[in-house]
Amino acid sequence: MHDDIQEILISEEKLQEKIRDIGEHVTQKYEGKFPLVIGVLKGALPFMADVTRQISTHVEIDFMDVSSYGKSTVSSGEVKIIKDLDTTVEGRDVIILEDIIDSGLTLNYLVNLLKHRGANSLKIITLLDKPEGRKVELVPDLAGFTVPDEFVVGYGLDFAEKYRNLPYIGILKPEVYKGS
Numbered sequence: 001m002h003d004d005i006q007e008i009l010i011s012e013e014k015l016q017e018k019i020r021d022i023g024e025h026v027t028q029k030y031e032g033k034f035p036l037v038i039g040v041l042k043g044a045l046p047f048m049a050d051v052t053r054q055i056s057t058h059v060e061i062d063f064m065d066v067s068s069y070g071k072s073t074v075s076s077g078e079v080k081i082i083k084d085l086d087t088t089v090e091g092r093d094v095i096i097l098e099d100i101i102d103s104g105l106t107l108n109y110l111v112n113l114l115k116h117r118g119a120n121s122l123k124i125i126t127l128l129d130k131p132e133g134r135k136v137e138l139v140p141d142l143a144g145f146t147v148p149d150e151f152v153v154g155y156g157l158d159f160a161e162k163y164r165n166l167p168y169i170g171i172l173k174p175e176v177y178k179g180s
């Protein structure tokens with residue numbers, strides 16, 4: 001698995017340091033507000049698990065499972081809801097946690113949906129931001145790291161469902177995904 005990685009972009013230590021900062025930030029901003037933290041499956045799973053444990057005020061946790069990449073490194077442009085929320089968002093202060101914003105299509109779709117459902121406020125926190133990948137305008141409220149226009153894997157991010165369990169963010173060797 002590690003042999004398929006061309007370069008480690010963000011080490012495990014750097015990730016965890018940033019996650020502590022993000023947790024402190026959320027604690028400060030949302031003290032006493034009981035926000036609804038929505039993790040976007042599957043990619044945001046490790047980020048969600050680590051960052052929520054760095055938040056020291058009450059939060060409600062829920063998940064949405066959406067997918068648009070399948071086995072490709074390019075977004076299909078069609079966002080499919082595989083699992084919807086269990087909770088209603090009406091009147092809630094919502095925080096969306098994402099692993100990466102690339103084309104912006106996934107979050108653009110989710111933001112419109114949650115606004116339509118009547119969220120009181122909506123903040124986007126993403127671990128990684130890839131601004132050069134954007135197809136729609138979308139600016140996160142908070143981004144942990146900006147990444148170059150390369151296909152990155154690890155810490156929740158997959159290629160064809162592999163590499164999510166790497167503890168760091170790395171760039172995949174092009175020969176691994178060539179032809180996809």
Ligand SMILES: O=P(O)(O)OC[C@H]1O[C@H](OP(=O)(O)OP(=O)(O)O)[C@H](O)[C@@H]1O
Pocket residue numbers: 040041042043044066067068069070075098099100101102103104105106107158
């Ligand atoms: O900004 P975008 O171009 O829309 O890309 C970002 C989204 O794509 C990935 O999810 P994917 O659809 O691959 O599902 P997964 O999280 O289950 O891997 C990633 O986890 C983000 O949710």
Ligand code: HPA
Pocket residue numbers: 069100102103150151152153157158159
């Ligand atoms: O660079 C990426 N890597 C993995 N999944 C992704 N989904 C959007 N961009 C990426």
Ligand SMILES: [Mg+2]
Pocket residue numbers: 043069070157158
């Ligand atoms: Mg994916």
